[in-house]
Amino acid sequence: MAPQDLNVAILGAGMGGLTSALALAEKGFKHIDVYETASDLGFVGAGIQLAPNMARVLDHLGVWKGIEAEAVNIEETSVRVGASNTELAHVDLHYIESTYGYKHMVGHRYSLANGLYQGCLKHSDKITFHFAHPVTEVHSFGRGTQSKPSFTVTPRDTSKQPYQETADILLAADGIKSIARVAMLNDLSIIPVPDVKDTNQAAYRIMIHKAQIEADPNADADLKALLASNKVVRWIGEKRHIIAYPVSNNTIYNLSTTQPDSNFAAATNATYTTKGSKTAMLGVFGDFCPLVQRMLNYVPEGEVCEWKLRTHEPLPTWVDGCAALVGDACHPTLPHLAQGAAQAIEDGAVLAVVLSRLPATDAESINKALKVYEMVRKERAYALVELAAASGRALHLGEGAAKEERDKQFAALKAGKGPVPDKWADADVQREIYGFDCVKEAEERFEEYFGLVAADA
Numbered sequence: 001m002a003p004q005d006l007n008v009a010i011l012g013a014g015m016g017g018l019t020s021a022l023a024l025a026e027k028g029f030k031h032i033d034v035y036e037t038a039s040d041l042g043f044v045g046a047g048i049q050l051a052p053n054m055a056r057v058l059d060h061l062g063v064w065k066g067i068e069a070e071a072v073n074i075e076e077t078s079v080r081v082g083a084s085n086t087e088l089a090h091v092d093l094h095y096i097e098s099t100y101g102y103k104h105m106v107g108h109r110y111s112l113a114n115g116l117y118q119g120c121l122k123h124s125d126k127i128t129f130h131f132a133h134p135v136t137e138v139h140s141f142g143r144g145t146q147s148k149p150s151f152t153v154t155p156r157d158t159s160k161q162p163y164q165e166t167a168d169i170l171l172a173a174d175g176i177k178s179i180a181r182v183a184m185l186n187d188l189s190i191i192p193v194p195d196v197k198d199t200n201q202a203a204y205r206i207m208i209h210k211a212q213i214e215a216d217p218n219a220d221a222d223l224k225a226l227l228a229s230n231k232v233v234r235w236i237g238e239k240r241h242i243i244a245y246p247v248s249n250n251t252i253y254n255l256s257t258t259q260p261d262s263n264f265a266a267a268t269n270a271t272y273t274t275k276g277s278k279t280a281m282l283g284v285f286g287d288f289c290p291l292v293q294r295m296l297n298y299v300p301e302g303e304v305c306e307w308k309l310r311t312h313e314p315l316p317t318w319v320d321g322c323a324a325l326v327g328d329a330c331h332p333t334l335p336h337l338a339q340g341a342a343q344a345i346e347d348g349a350v351l352a353v354v355l356s357r358l359p360a361t362d363a364e365s366i367n368k369a370l371k372v373y374e375m376v377r378k379e380r381a382y383a384l385v386e387l388a389a390a391s392g393r394a395l396h397l398g399e400g401a402a403k404e405e406r407d408k409q410f411a412a413l414k415a416g417k418g419p420v421p422d423k424w425a426d427a428d429v430q431r432e433i434y435g436f437d438c439v440k441e442a443e444e445r446f447e448e449y450f451g452l453v454a455a456d457a
C-alpha cells in the first residue's frame with residue numbers, strides 16, 4: 001500500500017484544513033474527507049495579510065496567482081499616534097519582493113479561503129467535502145494498541161442520524177475551540193491540562209466599501225487616498241490600536257482594531273463574537289484623531305461585530321497516535337504579527353510533505369511522520385505566538401519609561417536606523433518569518449528527524 005492510498009479525515013475547512021486537503025491531494029493522496037460545521041465557506045467580512053511565507057506555500061500549491069489577482073500589494077507602512085495622526089514611523093517595503101521572492105499582499109479573507117477551496121475542487125476525485133457535518137466526538141486517535149482514529153459526525157440536518165467514521169489519519173484543524181484538542185489532551189492524560197488563555201483583548205473588524213465613500217457627499221479626501229493606496233497604517237494608543245489597509249483591488253478599506261475586552265469579560269468560554277454597539281465602539285476610540293472617527297462612523301448601526309481575542313497555553317505535543325492538531329487548534333495567536341492563517345497554511349503544507357514520505361503505512365510509521373511535522377513546526381509557531389504578544393504589548397504602552405524607550409526607537413527609525421517596534425514591519429523579524437521555506441525544511445529534514453523520533457508507546 002502506498003501512503004497515497006491511506007484514508008485521511010480532516011476536521012474543519014478553515015485555512016489549515018483547506019491547505020492540508022489541497023497539499024495532500026497535490027501529493028497524490030486519493031481518499032481525503034473534510035468535515036466542516038458550517039454549511040459553506042462563509043463570507044467573513046474581514047481583511048487578511050498575505051505575507052511572503054504564506055504566498056510561497058500557496059504558489060507551490062498552484063493557487064497563489066488567483067488570490068494575488070484580487071489582492072493589494074503593500075509597498076509601505078506608516079505607524080501613527082492614534083490621537084493626533086502624527087507619523088511615528090514610515091517603513092518602505094519595496095525590498096520585500098526582491099528579498100523574499102513574493103510581494104507582501106493584503107486581501108479579503110474570503111478570497112484566500114475561496115482560492116484554496118477552488119484548488120481543492122480541481123481534485124474532486126480525491127477530496128470530499130462534508131459541509132454542515134460537524135464532528136461531535138473523537139473516540140480514538142489510533143495510539144499504540146488503540147483502534148484506528150474514529151469519531152462521530154452529527155449532521156446539522158436533524159432528519160439525519162449521527163454516524164461513526166474511521167480513518168487511517170486524523171488531522172484536526174477545528175480552530176481555537178477545537179474539540180479534538182480537548183479529547184487528545186484527555187487521551188494522553190496530560191496534567192495539568194493546558195487551557196485557553198484570556199488575552200483581555202478584543203477586536204472590531206470593519207469594512208468600508210468604495211461605493212459607500214463615493215455615495216457620501218462629505219467623503220474624506222484622506223480616506224479616498226488611503227483606499228487608493230498601497231499602504232498599511234497602524235494608529236496606536238494606550239491599550240488600543242487600529243490597523244487598516246485596502247483590499248479587493250482597492251475597492252474596500254479594511255480596519256481591524258484591538259482594545260481592552262470589556263464586553264466579553266463576563267461571557268462564557270463559548271462566546272467569541274458578539275454584535276457590538278456602535279456608540280460603545282466610537283467611545284473606545286473617542287480620543288483618536290478625526291480621520292479615525294470619520295472612518296468608524298461609516299459602520300452602519302447594527303453591523304458592529306466584536307471578536308474576543310484568545311490564545312492557548314503551549315501544548316506539550318500536537319500528536320497522538322495517527323492524529324495531529326493543525327493551525328489554531330494547537331497554536332492560536334494574537335493577530336499583531338498577522339501570521340495566524342499563514343502558520344496554519346505552513347502546517348498543512350508540511351503535513352503533506354511528511355505523510356507523502358512515509359516509508360511504510362503502519363500506525364507506528366504514521367505516528368513518527370506526524371512527530372516529524374511537529375518537530376518542523378512547533379518551535380517556530382510558538383515563537384511567533386510569543387512575538388505577536390510582545391509586539392502588542394509594545395504598541396499598547398501607556399505613559400512611562402517603557403513608552404519613552406519605545407518612542408526613542410521610533411525616533412531613531414525616523415533618522416534611518418534601528419528596529420521597528422511594530423514587529424511585523426521590522427526587517428530582522430521579517431527575515432525570520434518570511435525567509436523560512438517550510439516545505440524545503442520538511443523535505444530536507446525528513447529522513448534525519450524520522451530517524452530521531454520514537455513512536456508513541
Ligand SMILES: Cc1cc2nc3c(=O)[nH]c(=O)nc-3n(C[C@H](O)[C@H](O)[C@H](O)COP(=O)(O)OP(=O)(O)OC[C@H]3O[C@@H](n4cnc5c(N)ncnc54)[C@H](O)[C@@H]3O)c2cc1C
Pocket residue numbers: 011012013014015016017035036037038047048049050133134135136173174175176177178179203205256307309326327328329332333335338339340341342343344
Ligand atoms: C482580528 C484578527 C485578525 C487576523 N488577521 C490575520 C492576518 O492578517 N493574517 C493571518 O495570517 N492571520 C490572521 N488572523 C488569524 C487567522 O484568522 C487564524 O489564525 C486562522 O484562521 C486559523 O486557521 P484554522 O484553519 O486553524 O482555524 P479556523 O480558520 O478557525 O478554521 C476552523 C474551521 O473548523 C470548523 N470547525 C470547528 N469545529 C469543528 C468541528 N467540531 N467539526 C467540523 N468543523 C469544525 C470551523 O467552522 C472552521 O471553519 C487574524 C485573526 C483575528 C482574530
